[in-house]
Amino acid sequence: MRGKKFLAWCRGEAVLLTAAVCAAVSALAVPPSAAYLGYIDLRVLCLLLCLMAVVAGLQHCGVFLVLSQRLLAGEKNVRLLQLLLVLLPFFSSMLITNDVALITFVPFTLQILELAGERRRVLPTVILQTAAANLGSMATPVGNPQNLFLCGHFHLSAGDFFSTLLPYTAVSLLALSAGALVGSRQSVCVRFPQPAAIRRPGLLAVLAALFALCLLAVFHVVHYAVVTAVVVTALLVLAPGLLKKVDYSLLLTFVFFFIFAGNIGQIPALRQLLAGWMDRSALLTSALASQVISNVPASLLLAGFTEDWRGLLLGVDLGGLGTPIASLASLISLKFYIRSPGARPGRFLLWFSAVNFGGLAVLLLLTWVF
DSSP: OHHHHHHHHHHHTHHHHHHHHHHHHHHHHSOOOTTHHHHOOHHHHHHHHHHHHHHHHHHHTTHHHHHHHHHHOEEEEHHHHHHHHHHHHHHHHHHHOHHHHHHHHHHHHHHHHHHTTOGGGHHHHHHHHHHHHHHHHTTSTTSSHHHHHHHHHTTOOHHHHHHHHHHHHHHHHHHHHHHHTOSOOOEEEEOOSSOOOOOOHHHHHHHHHHHHHHHHHHTTSSOHHHHHHHHHHHHHHHOGGGGGGSOHHHHHHHHHHHHHHHHHTTSHHHHHHHHHHHHHOHHHHHHHHHHHHOHHHHHHHHGGGOSOHHHHHHHHHHTTSSSTTTSTHHHHHHHHHHHSTTOOHHHHHHHHHHHHHHHHHHHHHHTTTO
16 A cells, blocks of 8 residues: 555656656766755745745635636637636636646636536647646746746846747737637536635735735845745744645755756766757757756756756747646646546547647747747
8 A cells, every 4th residue: 555655656746756866866976065055046946935825825715716607607609618718727827827727727627518518628628728828827927937947047127028928928829719719609508506705805815915025026126035934924824724735846846956957067068068059049959858858847957058048938938838748737637637527538649739739839930030
């Protein structure tokens, strides 16, 4: 029994274990020392902790379910229903990250389409939702971990960040909307057996203020240490359980990848190799690396080998499309879909690949325009 639990834990924490192995192997070439402390970006870790705790609180208060039910309840044609289901993770991921958006809205979508008698729409809708969460999350510094890290690493201003990514976000929105509007105009009626309601409105107001404070820290308006102290203190007083919902495995994964990337930078041959690839094309190198090791590790590994922040930022964000592991949030959708009645995993992966690689190719071509 313990062996099965351990194997299940290993499967669930594959990225953490990979990061730990990478750090351990790199330590054979660069023995541990006090210099390791200089590898770790404490600012990123603190802001991630704060944002994850606050977002967990917003989920607890029922904000997203209430909003979703109000948008979807009543009589609507199938096209409009699917469009709303795709746009919910697109816009919400800008604030609550792509993985949280999919954890929230994919199960919700399975329920909605079942209630509406539109189970056949599950496969295309979930695929579009996955792409929507990954593409919507690139629009803000808090939408995904790699944006948060790169904003801090390169000290990007709001103007630099938004001017780089908003054009691609706009194109993605148009393409996803067009895809979602393909289908029947038949009307369906959606009724929820248990209407959602906001819980603890007072806590919600505090969480909204804390989230705004985190955004100020992202753009260096307020020091991250002050924000961390305020957020942790407020949550310890008002809702200590929220700190237990933080994904500490993700934070530890970041620590291991910081060590790995720092050690790689101390090995002349590897440093020259990666720097050479990044000099040729930071955009393509980071996009291709994302397909193999996922976009968050790719950003942590490659940031130290280039000054082309724009190419790297675009590469890891657009590179979230492609393989199921290009953005690990995509695996969340796959897992929920496989567990749904009538699931066809092979067909899902086929259409997932077509949509993702097609979208990636188009967006990479647009880098020549923008």
